[in-house]
Amino acid sequence: MIKVTIFNEYKHEQNNEKAIAVYPDGIHNVLKGFLECDEISVRCVTLFDKELNIKEDIGLSDEVLSNTDVLIWWGHVAHTKVPDDVVERCHKHIMDGMGAIFLHSAHHSKLFKKLMGTTCNLKWRFPSKERLWNINPAHPIMQNVPEYFDIGLEEMYGERFDIPTPDELLMIGAFDGYEVFRAACTFQRGYGKVFYFQPGHETNPTFYIPEVQTIIKNAVYWAKPLYRQSFGAPKYEKVEL
Amino acid sequence: MIKVTIFNEYKHEQNNEKAIAVYPDGIHNVLKGFLECDEISVRCVTLFDKELNIKEDIGLSDEVLSNTDVLIWWGHVAHTKVPDDVVERCHKHIMDGMGAIFLHSAHHSKLFKKLMGTTCNLKWRFPSKERLWNINPAHPIMQNVPEYFDIGLEEMYGERFDIPTPDELLMIGAFDGYEVFRAACTFQRGYGKVFYFQPGHETNPTFYIPEVQTIIKNAVYWAKPLYRQSFGAPKYEKVEL
Amino acid sequence: MIKVTIFNEYKHEQNNEKAIAVYPDGIHNVLKGFLECDEISVRCVTLFDKELNIKEDIGLSDEVLSNTDVLIWWGHVAHTKVPDDVVERCHKHIMDGMGAIFLHSAHHSKLFKKLMGTTCNLKWRFPSKERLWNINPAHPIMQNVPEYFDIGLEEMYGERFDIPTPDELLMIGAFDGYEVFRAACTFQRGYGKVFYFQPGHETNPTFYIPEVQTIIKNAVYWAKPLYRQSFGAPKYEKVEL
């Protein structure tokens, strides 16, 4: 059983009519809906409660994270409201092997920026049509993904995307203004596997698209750690051979 | 002084009216025209002679290659006519440090495929408009290149481009059918620096575009070896510390 | 079921007393012995027959390769005796997704050099003690591999190893003359996954070491293709979005 924890900001889907229309129960519940199966269990946590207050306790405790194989992150306007100690704790667990998937505007989350070490800035424009190209069909995250697929309307995210060179570049997105974007990228940080995926604007039904669901589900299988392990900066004794 | 040798197939510019109109003296002479300067000397060799016969001696001897810092390659329909021993000789010099720049359809040259170890296959379509995005403005090959520039008409080269992951991805091209392409890539092979650049179809005036010229000239400076050095597979004697 | 085909040169184990003592039935049969299980079936082919003649038909036909998920290669003194058409055929299948594992002196096989595009030269010395360090414990090939393990006697292979930068560096070897070596490396070429592993000299019982067996078996699981797929260089028709 792979244990997934989804963090969702959960603001737009409570105060923006267009987002409410698309994701009435929140983006997290749509993600949960297509991920949950015999092999995957899903827990959801949100930053905002049902009264649109920021929760005092988000629910990303050490205990929860120790019982999380893969953390999925969606956030946008309230990145700075995520407490620093939560970010540190999530980062620590990724170092020890927890997988992490960052969707769309999570590129500017504290946690993703801490993992990348860069600004993660990019160009943006709304709306645009998008076509996504499969650059590495042999990769497990691209299993059953066609050579390209389209997203009717999506937010344009354009290069230059200020990230370190990804370990693997899996998809490039093309937009209706001739913009391009490294839309699916993998990174290893510590023992943790990290995946960034660009589509997923809050007012578009992107997370209902079968190919998008396939990619995120594949990424869960890929990001699951072989094992969790803490490592330090040990003084080492010489061992003769 | 950087010594550049340009290999050009030189067939289209002698038997295709559109190519003749754009490059009446051959692509090689346009490349030579903008490269040659106080710091760069240029020699040109061609596969076809002025009677459209394939030359018995192309002119890529060991002596010529030993006096070449950077080899530039343009070929298209006659890749298989380049003798294997010429390919082996060029490859050997790249291993020892000679730089190499492959333009457009040179992706299917024997030499490039030998360096890559893959098919180098891609999708193609003609004609298309193209916009090229600068993914790494801090790279020496991208010096003085804007964040993007356009090529009015160019051949579409589309992903998946079957190459090993480049050491550095410098530009992504976008085409009018929503296709994308890793259009400027670097690779180190042996001690040699290798650069692939996608634009440059024989019937379009691509090589007259200032940004294209800037990139190719920058690549010459970048690909120049620090020194040339042959290395073998030596039996090694233990050295105490 | 993962279908493995082992190619072994099979000369030393028939004409070198020390190699015969360690591998009386050939290296291939020791590899087969620890690989074969409910999930893995193994076929062996050799270059030399039991009379020490080079076989006219090695047994690496298109039919055999089409039924091979992962090809394992051991060769040393007779690399040049492997026919070019066999090399081309194996390369084609790797491009289409067949996995490939190259052991020890297979670094100088025609097939590995064709995949790398470089000389694959290195320093060598015999014998040496070796300690191998696990650089990426989170990688599937390193599953159940300790932070380091020792090989009592092994051939020293030393840097500079003339290969392209590996996609992933998994182990570094240290030798008793202070030499070092990138001893376990992965590369993707086409749709095929390629693994190089340095230990495995013919006169040492390296392939009986449990950690070595774990690594090679893990590599078989890792290199297995998701699917096999031939791709060409297609003319492409514009598709509207």
Next chain:
Amino acid sequence: MIKVTIFNEYKHEQNNEKAIAVYPDGIHNVLKGFLECDEISVRCVTLFDKELNIKEDIGLSDEVLSNTDVLIWWGHVAHTKVPDDVVERCHKHIMDGMGAIFLHSAHHSKLFKKLMGTTCNLKWRFPSKERLWNINPAHPIMQNVPEYFDIGLEEMYGERFDIPTPDELLMIGAFDGYEVFRAACTFQRGYGKVFYFQPGHETNPTFYIPEVQTIIKNAVYWAKPLYRQSFGAPKYEKVEL
């Protein structure tokens, strides 16, 4: 003229007799001594003053950093005493193109860890002999560096070194307990070029070794930005082609 700023902690060289004996004027002044030349100007700043108090103003203001092409960092026991706003400011300038060189125990500085996004943990042991191998003789930082050189006594830093895969691996160190280490690594972060180099313990005369000086000086030339440029996360207007 390349403008270098050296940050040195400057504690050991004032309160540890062995360090005082080797670096009586501080590590920074030895670095300055071999770097300064017609093409390179050097400014030094330190964390501790001559009374061994931590300075209120280290001297890494925006003005100083704006006038710095390459920042060199040596720190060890007082990493946590470097104020966060100094770290943020240095990071911002690296994003905009300032080069950065981290020596030895600077692997655990706040700034390096922020750039890497990982713990940067490693094994350590003192003392050890070390031999450093040149893995990429064609790289500008390796210019005039032999295939290997020795450091009589140095602190052992051993794998696993918890960093992201370097863009380029230039040297591997071997120690007298068969330990190994990726001793010279490059990383691009933002527009800035980052170099990490392992040797340089405070009680050993490592920085007087000619090959070490050559490498650090080469790294200064390599890390110098082509230009400095701030970039944001701009809303972008569609541009027709």
